Amino acid sequence: MPESVAAVVGSAGAIGGAIVRRLCESGMRVVSLDVHNCDVRDPFSVAAAFARIERLDALVYAAGITRESVLWKLGVDDWDAIHDVNLRGAFLVLKDAIPIMRRGGGGRIILIGSINGSRGKFGTAAYSASKAGLIGLAKSAAREVGRFRITVNVIEPGWVQTPMTGALPNDVRAAALGETLLGELVEPDDVAETAAFLCNAPHITGQIIRVDAGQYV
Numbered sequence: 001m002p003e004s005v006a007a008v009v010g011s012a013g014a015i016g017g018a019i020v021r022r023l024c025e026s027g028m029r030v031v032s033l034d035v036h037n038c039d040v041r042d043p044f045s046v047a048a049a050f051a052r053i054e055r056l057d058a059l060v061y062a063a064g065i066t067r068e069s070v071l072w073k074l075g076v077d078d079w080d081a082i083h084d085v086n087l088r089g090a091f092l093v094l095k096d097a098i099p100i101m102r103r104g105g106g107g108r109i110i111l112i113g114s115i116n117g118s119r120g121k122f123g124t125a126a127y128s129a130s131k132a133g134l135i136g137l138a139k140s141a142a143r144e145v146g147r148f149r150i151t152v153n154v155i156e157p158g159w160v161q162t163p164m165t166g167a168l169p170n171d172v173r174a175a176a177l178g179e180t181l182l183g184e185l186v187e188p189d190d191v192a193e194t195a196a197f198l199c200n201a202p203h204i205t206g207q208i209i210r211v212d213a214g215q216y217v
Contacts, residue, residue, distance in 0.1 A: 005055045006199065007031040009038060009093055010063030014162035015112060018188035019060050022196045028058065040089025050096035058108040058199045059097045061090045066127040079126045086130035090137060098145055106149030108199045111138050112191070113154045115216040118208065131156075135208060142206035151205035155194050158212025160186045181214025 006023045010016040011032035023030050031053060038049035040063050050056075065085045067078040090111055101107030116124055117131025134154055142152040159165060159176035177185055194211050198204060210216050 002055065004028045004057040005031065005053070006058035006060065007033055007050075007053060007056060007097070008060045008062060009033045009040060009089075010061065010112070012036075013062060013064075014164070014188045015157070015160060015191050016060070016062035018192040019062060019195045022189070022192035023058070023060075023199065026196050026199070028199070034063075040092060041084045043092050046089075046092045047096055050093075050100065053100055055104055056097055056100040056107055057104065058110070059093070059101075060110045060112065060195055061093055062112040063089055064112065064114075064131075066124065068123045068127070069125075070123055071125040074126060082126040083130050083133075086127070087133040087137070090134060094137070094141060098141075098148075098150065101145075101150050102148045106202075107151075108201070109138075109141065109145075109150060109152040110195050110198050111152070111154045112195075113156045113208070115156045115158050115210055115212050118156060118210075119216060139206050146205060149202075151198075151202065153198050153204060153206070154208045155191060155198070156208055156210045156212065156216070157191050158186055158210070158215035160188055160191060162188060176215065179215045180212070181217060184213055186211055186213055 006028045008016050008020050011020050012034035020030050020032055039045040063085055111134045113134045114131040116128040120128045138152045138154045191211050
């Protein structure tokens with residue numbers, strides 16, 4: 001049986017890197033894509049990256065940026081930059097990945113969202129809107145590609161302990177911790193474990209799975 005192949009977009013980040021490691025541990029061959037070899041803002045760069053992939057059993061879109069500001073102070077350029085990576089980039093990647101999966105007879109697509117895409121958060125209008133857009137993208141794509149045995153799901157992490165969140169003020173971290181039901185914050189490996197599960201779940205599609213220690217509740 002041919003070796004299963006996964007592509008992880010945004011592999012240079014803490015969550016993307018953890019997913020690469022976990023999928024490799026599961027026995028998959030992983031194609032790591034980040035801004036150096038696949039600029040998701042550029043359709044030609046995305047097309048070139050996926051043109052080199054002949055087989056694709058799983059795709060994880062973990063690319064994402066944020067620039068926090070209240071809405072009335074948010075620059076248009078910042079809004080566009082966030083959506084270019086978080087949402088438009090996901091569209092471009094799916095556009096090139098789905099035909100490869102169709103040729104292979106199926107696949108798993110996982111988009112890394114955020115609980116703030118479902119609930120919103122003060123100071124993250126652009127980021128939250130882009131992550132909310134992933135939900136609509138995933139549900140629509142799931143309806144379109146289910147007949148090809150392709151599943152599409154969204155993982156919504158809560159606060160994940162990464163270098164980026166670690167640089168935020170302690171009171172912000174404490175507030176996130178106080179929202180959890182388990183009294184602890186999520187690690188990148190928790191998200192990676194869920195991604196690995198979905199890569200082996202042929203009958204779960206169009207769903208939002210929250211990995212947040214109960215923070216959303």
